[in-house]
Amino acid sequence: MTSIAPTDAGSPLPPDEVPPPPRRSPRRFSFNPRQSGIYVAFALIVVLFTVLTDGALLQPQNISNIIVQNSYILILAIGMILIIIAGHIDLSAGSVVAVTGAISAVLMVDLQLPWPLALLITIVAGALIGAFQGYWVAFFGIPAFIVTLAGMLVFRALTLTVLGNQGIGPFPDAVRTLSNGFIEGYLGNVGLGPLGGADVITLLVGIVAVGAIALSQWRTRSARLRYGQTVDPLPLFVLKIAAPSVVVLAVIIQLARFKNLPWVLVLLAALVIGYTLLTNRAVFGRHIYAVGGNLQAATLSGVKVRSVTFWIFVNMGVLAAIAGVIFAGRLNQAGPTAGTAFELDAIAAAFIGGAAVQGGVGKVVGAITGGLIMAVINNGMSLIGAPSERVMLVKGLVLLAAVAYDVWTKRRVGIAR
Amino acid sequence: MASEEPDDILRMRGITKTFPGVMALQDVNLSVRRGEIHAICGENGAGKSTLMKVLSGVYPHGSYDGEIVFDGEPCAFSGIRDSEHRGIVIIHQELALCPQLSIAENIFLGNEQATRGLVDWNRTNYEAEKLLARVGLRERAVTPVLDIGVGKQQLVEIAKALSKRVKLLILDEPTAALNDADSAHLLDLLRGLREQGITCVIISHKLNEIAEIADSLTILRDGRTIETLDMRAGDVTEERIISGMVGRDLEHRFPPHESRVGEEALRIEDWTVHSPTQPDRVVVAGANLVLRRGEIVGLAGLMGAGRTELAMSVFGRSYGVNISGRLIKDGAPIEARNVSDAISHGIAYATEDRKRYGLNLIEDIKRNVSAARLGKLARRRSFLGGWVDDNEEYRVAEGFRRSLNIKAPTVASITGKLSGGNQQKVVLSKWIFTDPDVLILDEPTRGIDVGAKYEIYTIINQLADEGKAILVISSELPELLGICDRIYALSAGRITGEVTRAEATQERLMQFMTQATHEQEQPA
Numbered sequence: 001m002t003s004i005a006p007t008d009a010g011s012p013l014p015p016d017e018v019p020p021p022p023r024r025s026p027r028r029f030s031f032n033p034r035q036s037g038i039y040v041a042f043a044l045i046v047v048l049f050t051v052l053t054d055g056a057l058l059q060p061q062n063i064s065n066i067i068v069q070n071s072y073i074l075i076l077a078i079g080m081i082l083i084i085i086a087g088h089i090d091l092s093a094g095s096v097v098a099v100t101g102a103i104s105a106v107l108m109v110d111l112q113l114p115w116p117l118a119l120l121i122t123i124v125a126g127a128l129i130g131a132f133q134g135y136w137v138a139f140f141g142i143p144a145f146i147v148t149l150a151g152m153l154v155f156r157a158l159t160l161t162v163l164g165n166q167g168i169g170p171f172p173d174a175v176r177t178l179s180n181g182f183i184e185g186y187l188g189n190v191g192l193g194p195l196g197g198a199d200v201i202t203l204l205v206g207i208v209a210v211g212a213i214a215l216s217q218w219r220t221r222s223a224r225l226r227y228g229q230t231v232d233p234l235p236l237f238v239l240k241i242a243a244p245s246v247v248v249l250a251v252i253i254q255l256a257r258f259k260n261l262p263w264v265l266v267l268l269a270a271l272v273i274g275y276t277l278l279t280n281r282a283v284f285g286r287h288i289y290a291v292g293g294n295l296q297a298a299t300l301s302g303v304k305v306r307s308v309t310f311w312i313f314v315n316m317g318v319l320a321a322i323a324g325v326i327f328a329g330r331l332n333q334a335g336p337t338a339g340t341a342f343e344l345d346a347i348a349a350a351f352i353g354g355a356a357v358q359g360g361v362g363k364v365v366g367a368i369t370g371g372l373i374m375a376v377i378n379n380g381m382s383l384i385g386a387p388s389e390r391v392m393l394v395k396g397l398v399l400l401a402a403v404a405y406d407v408w409t410k411r412r413v414g415i416a417r
Numbered sequence: 418m419a420s421e422e423p424d425d426i427l428r429m430r431g432i433t434k435t436f437p438g439v440m441a442l443q444d445v446n447l448s449v450r451r452g453e454i455h456a457i458c459g460e461n462g463a464g465k466s467t468l469m470k471v472l473s474g475v476y477p478h479g480s481y482d483g484e485i486v487f488d489g490e491p492c493a494f495s496g497i498r499d500s501e502h503r504g505i506v507i508i509h510q511e512l513a514l515c516p517q518l519s520i521a522e523n524i525f526l527g528n529e530q531a532t533r534g535l536v537d538w539n540r541t542n543y544e545a546e547k548l549l550a551r552v553g554l555r556e557r558a559v560t561p562v563l564d565i566g567v568g569k570q571q572l573v574e575i576a577k578a579l580s581k582r583v584k585l586l587i588l589d590e591p592t593a594a595l596n597d598a599d600s601a602h603l604l605d606l607l608r609g610l611r612e613q614g615i616t617c618v619i620i621s622h623k624l625n626e627i628a629e630i631a632d633s634l635t636i637l638r639d640g641r642t643i644e645t646l647d648m649r650a651g652d653v654t655e656e657r658i659i660s661g662m663v664g665r666d667l668e669h670r671f672p673p674h675e676s677r678v679g680e681e682a683l684r685i686e687d688w689t690v691h692s693p694t695q696p697d698r699v700v701v702a703g704a705n706l707v708l709r710r711g712e713i714v715g716l717a718g719l720m721g722a723g724r725t726e727l728a729m730s731v732f733g734r735s736y737g738v739n740i741s742g743r744l745i746k747d748g749a750p751i752e753a754r755n756v757s758d759a760i761s762h763g764i765a766y767a768t769e770d771r772k773r774y775g776l777n778l779i780e781d782i783k784r785n786v787s788a789a790r791l792g793k794l795a796r797r798r799s800f801l802g803g804w805v806d807d808n809e810e811y812r813v814a815e816g817f818r819r820s821l822n823i824k825a826p827t828v829a830s831i832t833g834k835l836s837g838g839n840q841q842k843v844v845l846s847k848w849i850f851t852d853p854d855v856l857i858l859d860e861p862t863r864g865i866d867v868g869a870k871y872e873i874y875t876i877i878n879q880l881a882d883e884g885k886a887i888l889v890i891s892s893e894l895p896e897l898l899g900i901c902d903r904i905y906a907l908s909a910g911r912i913t914g915e916v917t918r919a920e921a922t923q924e925r926l927m928q929f930m931t932q933a934t935h936e937q938e939q940p941a
Contacts, residue, residue, distance in 0.1 A: 227808045228815075230827065283791050283802030290788055293777035300735060300766065300774055301789040301847070302757035360779050 037405060038354050038366055042373050049380030056383050057376070060258035063251060068180060068330070070375040071264035072097065072323035074368055076346035077353075078275050079319035081367035082312045084350045085279075087292040087359025088137060088144035090313070092151030093320050093346055097339030098159040100126050100324030105168035105334035108175065115172045123321045129155065130317020131310070138309035152343070160336050169333025178267070179329035182260035198256035205261060206252030209269075210245040217241050264326060271319075275364045288312060292359030348395070349374060352402040356410075373398065425486075426451040426616050427472075427585060432483035434467055434476060441467045442481070443640045449585070449633075454607060454617045456627040456648070459637035460662055460866030465620050468637070469587050473507040474500040488584065504584030508574045510593060516563035521545035523562055524577045548576040552606055566721070568599030575606065586610065587618045592626060593864060596719040596892065597927070604630050622864070623893075624655040636661040659867055671899035672871065674878040678902065679710035681748070682886035683764070683855045688742035690723075690730040690910075696738050700726045702910040704742075708855055708886035713877060715901035716890045717926050723910040724890045725769055728857045732766035733759035747854070760789060765853035767844050769860040769890070771837075775844045778833030782825060783814035785832050785843050790851040817846035821876060838869025845876060856880060859890045874900050894923045908932045 049057045056062060076093050083090050103125050107118035129151075136147040170176075187200035217237075224231050232240065255261055279285040287308045290298040299305050323342075328334040353370030355362035374395055381391045427449040434442040442464045449455045459465050470476050472485065474494030485492040487503060494500045497507075514523045521542045530541040545558035554572040556565055562573060571591060578586050588607075592600040600623075607617050607630060621627055627634060628648070636643040636658065643661050646653050659670070685708075690701040701723045708714055718724045729736035731744065733756035744751050746762055753759040759766075768774035776785050787794055787810050794810050795803030814828035821842045825835055832843055841861060848856060858877065862870040877900060881887050891897050897904050904921050906914040906929030914929030 223808050224811075227812055229808070229811050277804075278801060281804045281807070282800075283795050283805060285801070286784070286791055286805060287802070289780065289784075290777055293779050294773075296774045297777055298788070300732075300756060300768060302733075302755075302760045303788075304755075304757065356779075360777065 037409070038352070038369050038373075038402075041402075042369050042376075045373055045376055045380075049376055049383075053380055053383045057380050058254065060254040062379065062383070063254045064258050064262060066372075066375050066379050067265050067268075068262050069379075070371060071179075071262075071268055072327045072330075073342060073345045073349065073375070074268055074371045075271060075319050075323045075326070076342055077349040077367040077371045078271055078364055079312075079316035080343075080346040081350045081353070081355055081362045081364055082275075082279070082288055083144070083316055084347070084355045085292045085359060085362045086288050086309060086312055087295065088309065088312075089347065090133075090144065090148045090316050091343050092133065092148040092155055093316065093323075094339035094342035094344075095152045095155035095159065096126065096129055096317060096320035097324040097327055097342055098334075098336070099129070099155040099162070100321040101328035101334040101338050102159050102162040102168070102336075104175075104321075104325045105171070105328055106162060108172055109168050109170070115174050119175070119325060122325055123318055126317040126319075126321025126324070127314050128317070130314040130320075133317070134310040134313030137313060138306040144313075148343075159338070163334065163336045165336060167331075167333035167335040169328075169331075171329045171332055175325060175329040176332060178263050179326040180262075182262055183266070185260055192253070192257070195253065195257060198253060199260045200256075202252055202256035202261045206249055206256070209252075210248055213245060213248075214241050267322075272364060272368055279364055284308070284311070289360055292361075294360070345371070345374065348399045351406075352399055354406060356406065357403065370402070424451050425449060426488055428486040429468070429472065430484050430486075432468065432471055432481060432485075434471055434481040441640055442471070445483070445637065445640070445642050447635055447642065448645070449616060449618060452611060452614050452616055453632040454611055454619060454630055456631035456634045457618060457620045457637060458622075458624070458627065458634060458658055458662055460868060463637040463662070463866075464640040465637055466589060467640075469507055469589060469618070469620065472500070473497055473505055473587065501581055504582060505587070506578040506581055506583040506585070507587040508571075508578060508589065508591065510590040512567075512570050512574055514562045514570055514573060517561060519559045519561055520549070520556060520565070520573050520576075521558035523573055524548060524558075524580050526577070528580065544580070545576070548579050549573075551579060552576045553602065553609075566599075568595045568602070571595065571599070571603060572606070575610075583615060585616045585618065587620075589620045590622065590864070591619065592621065592623060596721065598719065600626065622866070624658050625895075627658070628653065628655060634658065638662060662867060670867070670871065670895075672875045672878055674713075674881075674900070676712050676881055676902045678712040679884060681707055682710045682746070683708045684743075684745040685731060686743040686745065688727065688731070689740070690726055690737035691739040693736070693738050700737060700910050701730065704907070704910070704912050706888075706905060706912065708888055710854070710884045710886050711881050712902050713881050713887045713889060713900055715897035715904035716888060716907060717894060717897055717904055717930055718890075718907035719930055722907045722930065724907055725859055726910075727907065728766055728859055728888070728890060731759075732756065732764060732857065735766075760851050760853075763852065763854035764857070765789075765848035765851050765855065766857045767841075767848050767859060767861060769863060771840055771844050775847075776832050776840060779831065781829045781831055782818065782823065782835075782843055783810050783828040786810075786814040786817055786828070786846045786850055789847050793850070813850065814846070817842075817849070821846055822872060836865075836869070838865040838872065841865055841869070841873060842876070845873070849880070853885060855886045855888070857888045857890070860892065861889060862891070862893075862896065870896075894926055897921075897926070898923065906930045906932075 046057070076097070080090060080093065100122050104118055104122040107113045107121055108115055133147050133151050136142045137144045183201060185199045185201060189197040190200050190203070192198045221231050221237060231237065279288065287298070287303045290301065290303050291305050291308050295305065324339065327338055331338070349371035350362060350367045351357070351370065352373055353363070353366030353368070355367065377394055377398065378391055381394065425448045427447070429445065429447040432442050432445040433440070445464065445468060447468065457465050457468070471481050474497050477495045478493035487505065492500070492503065515526065518526070524545045525541055530537050530544060542558040549556065549558060552572045552575050554569055554576065556569060562570060565573075575586070591603055595603065604626060607619070610617060619627070619631065631648045633645060634648050634653070635645045638661070685704060685706040688701055688704040689699065692698040692700050704727055706714075716724050716727070726736050730740050731753070733753045734740055735756060744753060751762050753762055753764065772778060777788065791805060792803060794805050794813070796806060797803055811828060817823065818825065818828050823839050823842045823846070825839060832840055835843065861877070862873050865873070877887060877889065889897065889901060898918070898921055902918050904916050904926060905912050906926055908930050913932040914926070916925060
């Protein structure tokens with residue numbers, strides 16, 4: 001009798017022992033509306049506002065502005081998506097941004113500590129704040145909604161205690177550069193014909209990035225083929241690499257034509273890559289999905305549910321501290337009202353980006369896309385001179401529509417919970 | 418033709434219901450005589466529940482083809498309120514009661530006993546008590562539903578149906594979660610309702626109950642009506658029903674198996690567990706069990722005897738407080754303080770409720786298979802638990818899909834969409850992947866159809882042949898008798914008996930299982 005358990009994972013089996021299923025079945029030419037819808041929506045919104053603003057949306061300086069002005073929300077959205085995947089929520093993120101910004105200001109401005117040390121202490125403070133909230137949620141069993149609602153008040157109160165009614169500034173140049181500045185053009189400019197001059201380093205980074213995307217996707221695909229998994233047919237695969245590559249290159253060219261690569265974009269890119277790897281591949285990341293998908297099943301599968309919950313809140317605190325420093329550095333002062341309602345933007349970004357209200361579903365790239373959708377709406381509407389109340393109205397409706405779409409596709413596909 | 422008889426309360430003719438890509442019902446006919454108990458049988462996915470949803474208006478008129486005639490009048494229900502208005506009430510397998518509300522409030526939920534918009538509590542409770550008397554439930558109407566057991570909750574559902582002046586009562590797997598005593602009471606109650614002229618349609622997997630209670634039986638298979646049998650003569654055997662359901666003669670319900678019993682794998686000594694909600698209540702009292710390699714051991718007990726509690730407390734103290742006793746694995750004492758300890762000591766526990774506790778239904782098969790031992794697929798284990806090799810994960814899951822015959826197009830299929838039997842195979846794959854020496858299987862075939870049960874039994878036999886020690890917990894005594902080499906009986910937290918396959922009979926086991934519990938069964 002053949003063993004019931006398939007070959008042990010520890011013993012590498014020559015992949016050709018797995019009889020490959022049909023490598024490209026045309027039926028698998030799949031368009032997953034739940035996952036792809038968000039990117040299509042993003043493209044449509046960009047096109048819409050490009051038309052409405054006569055192309056102003058895609059001007060080099062404006063693209064740079066969109067990224068720099070929204071970087072802190074996008075950083076928060078990365079932390080928030082992990083919490084939402086695990087089935088929790090964080091309402092305190094905005095207040096934590098404020099309090100960590102205030103802490104960094106006290107350290108850098110009042111105490112005149114060297115900025116790297118001050119930054120490190122601020123991040124540790126963020127981690128402790130996250131650990132504090134994570135403790136109540138994970139080990140005491142209080143719903144995150146309540147804990148972070150309390151945190152929202154407590155940390156705002158601490159901010160006001162530290163700052164009183166005024167801001168602290170100005171910040172050291174290094175911090176301001178990180179939040180607002182651009183990489184120096186060490187290699188000079190190159191002419192791009194009618195597009196004018198563009199920075200060489202930025203262009204090189206863009207080309208390397210696109211090459212890296214293509215190479216890693218290709219390696220993933222060939223590994224899957226070796227294991228006999230079904231993959232996208234080659235034309236679709238090429239399209240799936242080409243489309244984002246074109247977008248990345250276009251953005252990069254525009255940035256190169258303006259000032260250069262913003263430092264926050266470099267930081268953001270590193271965070272997105274790191275956290276995408278974490279959620280897709282790390283055991284810890286996979287446990288987050290397990291906890292959010294079915295808490296009891298995860299517990300009975302030996303997942304250390306409490307520890308997972310605790311650490312995603314610590315992580316949120318760290319990211320909120322980074323966002324706090326960047327936001328303060330950008331305004332060049334830490335203010336008492338900093339970060340107000342940031343958590344709502346981050347939560348909205350996560351849900352627009354395809355997270356499920358019940359947890360267990362969501363992607364880092366989705367949350368970033370959700371955040372960018374809101375950023376483009378914000379920016380595009382202000383370019384056409386829409387009043388802020390109308391911007392708010394549209395953002396609210398977009399959030400509702402995105403979640404309604406998610407619920408609707410889920411119902412159509414027939415995944416009942 | 419039975420459908421031409423004038424005393425039919427219900428005639429469904431040519432019912433066809435399609436979902437995108439699936440034909441769930443195809444030209445189904447069902448005729449139910451007034452005042453009878455009519456059973457509907459079929460494997461999972463045969464279309465029973467879909468048919469009942471068509472009947473009760475969950476799928477509104479127009480979303481299906483065919484005609485329904487109830488009480489002599491054609492029906493075009495647009496929702497469940499319509500059908501209830503006509504006297505058709507369906508009680509789902511998952512009870513639809515609000516646990517925080519009282520029995521009376523639940524009975525009159527949506528049908529409040531109100532005068533001028535205000536609820537009349539005296540009348541509500543008075544009417545509720547009358548209904549409770551009719552269903553033989555001795556509880557006060559103001560008791561919150563969460564304070565009574567599943568069996569009694571089932572009776573509350575029936576009382577609720579009676580309050581709606583039910584003519585046709587549909588019960589979907591009413592005894593699936595009940596112990597034998599509660600099941601017997603429920604069947605008696607249905608007989609009583611029959612005498613009062615209420616027609617019942619009962620969907621059940623428990624063929625012995627159907628044989629006992631049903632007047633006629635309609636068998637569905639693959640969305641079609643296969644046959645309607647008259648059960649009153651009493652000459653329809655379980656084997657006859659099964660062959661109708663599976664479309665082939667299932668010669669034996671249990672695969673033949675000879676165990677080769679080896680070394681002792683796990684010894685549970687003097688195991689005592691207290692309830693987490695009432696720490697002074699003993700749930701498992703000084704239990705002693707021995708599990709050997711290659712042997713399939715059964716654990717029999719009525720609902721509430723402490724079977725699941727015993728298993729879960731052994732499995733990394735997942736249940737209970739003040740646990741005392743010793744676990745001796747391969748001759749050496751072990752401590753399993755949490756689930757991952759237990760897993761690393763080679764103990765696996767597949768839960769009785771796979772949807773709630775066993776699977777992540779929104780994830781695909783491969784991620785469920787790897788869930789309990791993800792580290793095995795990880796490289797560079799130090800940081801963040803290591804990095805998962807998702808190609809290996811695919812290969813492992815694909816291997817299980819083939820060897821356990823999980824019916825799904827790929828291992829990227831979402832587990833929530835699989836049938837019960839295939840979900841159970843995913844659960845088994847997940848635990849086999851942890852390389853256990855001891856597998857505890859809690860109700861491994863609950864709610865899955867006959868064909869899939871046979872496959873599960875075959876898998877269990879193979880696992881035993883590979884030298885694993887198996888403990889099967891089951892409410893179905895024939896199942897234990899059919900697959901186990903040795904059976905322990907548990908009653909009120911105590912092991913009251915141990916019998917070998919040769920000595921075991923249902924009567925003998927039942928005797929052990931009811932020992933010392935008689936006092937508790939008496940209503941206060």
